[in-house]
Amino acid sequence: MSDAPLAGQRSRSLEDTPVRVVSARVSLTTRLGNVWSRRELLLGLIISDIRIKYKNSTLGLFWSMVAPAFTLGVYFLVFNVFLKNGYPNFVIYLFSGLIVWNMFQSSIITATGVIVDRAALVKKVSFPREILALSNVGAAVVYFFAQLLVLVIVVGALGHAPAWKFMLILPISFISLCLLTSALGIVLSAINVYLRDMRHLIEVFLQLWFYMTPIVYSYEHAIAPHLQIRGITWVYFLNPLTLIVVTFQRVFYVNTIVHSTVAPHPIIDVLPTWSFDRFLILNALLLGVALVAFFIAEAIFGRLEGEFESEL
């Protein structure tokens, strides 16, 4: 190289750089530390994920809105117009649950296949592999915020005031959502290496999960009465998404009790009438559960990762 500087000894001395160790067993804290230290890579992967998805479209993020808008329209037609569920402002109710669901579903579906899809990379470059699944969750978070923005606009356009006080709980709920989604995504991405049809299985399972989450119907109205008789309302909250979805609905839909739009206009209990404190405590508990789930997922991933080399 003609323009190269004259070669000479580099000033950097390796004498006092720390020693890195490659060995069979890695502790959980080291794993988490490794992931954290590569956050810049995570960001890069998220950006490239979004780029690839919209490579050939100038409208970029716009397309991430079209599919959700279409689903929203379909559910609105089916449940509010044809089945006449009678919830006033049903769009807002539906939308506040759907943004949570969309984030969960798209993360899980993409993350499940990601390690198999990126096998070439996994076999050539060293980095914490769970970052691949996390990057799918990260991309879904970006779409989530785009949809949240639209939701806020819709809420404003309909002259509907959100529950400002409850909004304080929203970040907790959202972080739980991210942690739970990541936990499940990480584990499924590893399992899919061993059982390649996991991807199809999970798509079917997600459909079931969708209807077990009160998004297109109301938990308080349709489910709670049946469970209350038997004293087992907690069963429905074993699905961690229920609490998150209900919290989002409480914030944006606000009204716990409404008059049906369908004659004879009976009263409907749409949302639980819990106090702010109750919402806060439940969400704090869920956050704790989500954190534990994330650690467990990391530990499981660490176990499964060791055998990737003979499966990819």
Next chain:
Amino acid sequence: MTTVIEVEGVSKKFKIHHERHQSLKERLLHPRSGTTEVFDALQSINFTVGEGETLGIVGHNGSGKSTLLKCICGVLKPTTGEIRLRGNLAALLELGAGFQTELSGRDNVYLYGAMLGLSRKAVDGIFDDVVAFSEIGQFIDTQVKFYSSGMYVRLAFAVAVNVDPDILVVDEVLSVGDERFQAKCVDRIMRFQQEGRTILLVTHNADQVRALCDRAIVLDRGEMIADGPTRDSLRIFREHLLADAVEHDPSHLLGTVHIESVSTPSGSFEVKSGAGLHLDVSVVSQTAYSGNFVMELFTHNGLLVSRSDAQGAPVNLLPGHNHVAVDLGQIPLLDGVYNLNVGIVDPRGHNVIAWSERAATIQVTYDGREGGIVELGATIRQQ
């Protein structure tokens, strides 16, 4: 010298699944099918590499070279043992970097930079150098899926050498680019050497190992059979290959011919530059055989000066002692110590029948004004 890489008792076992079903459906349908075998790809490897050393790793196909490099880079975890590293490492493992083919070269440079641990800003800083080195030109904004395999590797190599690594790990990539790019890569590696960086190099090109490495280790079926100066390791490797070939020799020729010694009439291997040298190679053969005679001359730091053979005229060996005469008419070499390898290969040049590495060491003395290896005898005058 600071130890930069320390490989201690590293073994790697692979599980090889035969007829393994990779879906839940198939596993449910055939719960007991498929057997699993454990394969030892590396067996308790120990060595250390000091700061600024260039280590070559040689061995035949499947001997575990790439596996060893992958363990050092952390792509694979050793089954037992430990590897300790100091400083940051950039690696180019077997053909490329796992680029995202849907993305442009530019996006991939940023992504690959991030993989190697660089911030976006840091990649901004080296981006122009990377593009210049890779000579990709305007293709940098084309999707990588439209790159030729050479372009792909050039871009990957350009990133790896521009990230300012303390340790550079290269697995056979040097053999992919065209000749000019290869020369450029070798140049860059030499510059890294002068800068005191540590380099691990896997290549099947023995000349490259000789030219670039101070030290080499030899792997054979997962075991390390040599660790020492490049010359010695390569000699062990060649002898080993030969021994290996004897086992798989259909015509049972190998091992029947042996190069016993190389001598000169005077017994001295010192020669004045420009003078001639007569060598007498004594060969013992068990059968009658006619093959091609080959000789190689290297400088003492491993540069090939000349490789020549009997020009198509076979040497006809008879059972017993044979003598082959090698006449070096005029040796145009300058001052220095030169190593001579001699061997006998089959007439088509496919198989080495007998080989003697460093069969003789020739000392050339020269008292003219020229410097380098060879005397050109240029005359320079003003017109």
